[in-house]
Amino acid sequence: MSSTFEQHLEEIVSDLYGTSNHYDFAVVRDFIMNEIVMDNDLLNSTCQVETLHFGSRPLGIHCPGSDYDVMMVLEFPSYEDIIVRPDQHRPGMVHLDFKDASFNSFTEDTLLDNRWYLKRDEVQTWIKGILMNAHGRTVYGRYNDLYELRYKRRQTSHTITAESENCTFSIDFVPAIKIHFDGYDWQAVPKYAPGPKRSHGCTFMVSDIRSEIYHITNGGENIQDAIVLLKALCEAKGLPKIRNYHLVSTAINYILSDDFDDDSSLEYVFLDLLYNLADAFNDHDLPYAIYGDLDLLSNFTPEKVIEYADVLNSTYRTLKTYPGQYNLSYERCSWHFYGDDDDEE
Known part of the structure; x- marks a missing residue:
């Protein structure tokens, strides 16, 4: 027989949980990915894009009002050849060295520094230039709700808010780079980390959404x-x-x-x-x-x-x-x- 404390915890947690998904989340997500992201010729000629759901909802720990989190994983050609260099001054952060990897002229001219390191802010600016094209667009939901989309840049994510007369929800899109490191495939998220100036602009945080x-x-x-x-x-x-x-x-x-x-x-x-x-x-x-x-x-x-x-x-x-x-x-x-x-x- 369970204790009184256990019974109270079960009652409390049942009250804390949110619904699994908003019925129009997938509609808006697919519009962003298919009509905005995948329609970008420069992006398609530079890398492949895979979407991964992460955060509280796929983990099954979401509460009412939880946002949706979608990782845009950018797979550059021969991504296995990207050299992943742990940052000695910022534990947990890495630099991505492209000198042995394949890349096009846009990557070379815009995304890499003179050492062939991928630049964090340039990746974020690139994705911002793509996703902000969703701002002001309208999307019809499954039950003819008309959503107006708004774009907002955040520190590591790009938020698309969908608002109709009946409801509002947000999707946080987070860019990441597909890497092969220590024998596994990971995602490297562009993220600021304090430390010495050298390589300050090239910090990426290692994550593994699928393992979580x-x-x-x-x-x-x-x-x-x-x-x-x-x-x-x-x-x-x-x-x-x-x-x-x-x-x-x-x-x-x-x-x-x-x-x-x-x-x-x-x-x-x-x-x-x-x-x-x-x-x-x-x-x-x-x-x-x-x-x-x-x-x-x-x-x-x-x-x-x-x-x-x-x-x-x-x-x-x-x-x-x-x-x-x-x-x-x-x-x-x-x-x-x-x-x-x-x-x-």
Whole structure:
């Protein structure tokens, strides 16, 4: 028989989940890819494009209002010959050296520097020039909703917002470069990272979307539920810098450890994840589960790490007592996830 805490967690998580997909997401995505991206002659003559869904929805951890995330993976000719050079000053970042790869005159003249390194901002500017052609265009949805599209450039993504009289949703398109590194195919996302000036403009972040989805999906429903609960808890506790990728990496590291038992109850999977997240902040070290050289806490100041660690440790000390409290009230439990004004005690 499940504990009172487990029953409360199950009720809370069922309330937190969002719908799986907006029915017109695929319509707008396909319009962007087929009518805007694939219709670009320069792009087609330079590389092939593959789309990968990533983020909270394919991971099964989305909440109401979650945006859609689509990675545009650019596969250059003979991509296996791109030399992937880890950045010695920015752990987890790499430079992409094209000197042994095939490329056209546009790539040479616009995208590469004088060392044949791919330039991060030029890739983003190129994709911006393509996707901004969607701005002001209109698309009919499945049920004749007429959507007007708007474009907005963000730090690493390009957001297309589709708005009709009945609804609004957004798709974040993220460009990435297909690379072959350490015997595997990866995606390299153009991303700024602080450090010395040399090669400052050539930083790319290594990711592996397929592996993330594989591990979280195979980890089981309790893993997905625990991530959703932990995300809500972090928001309720005023820890906004903890993002989904922090929680997903914490979960994958847990799944791959000897401590993971796929028969464990939701309450213990959740408490284990909370403990591991707190421990990562205690150590100021949360490696990306797929590429351990990348520390996901590198953009936290030491003061912010200490602040977050204190909150996580205090919360864990309280919640670990809940499985044995058979008279635990729903209000006392849910306060941690919804951040109500009422005192928990």
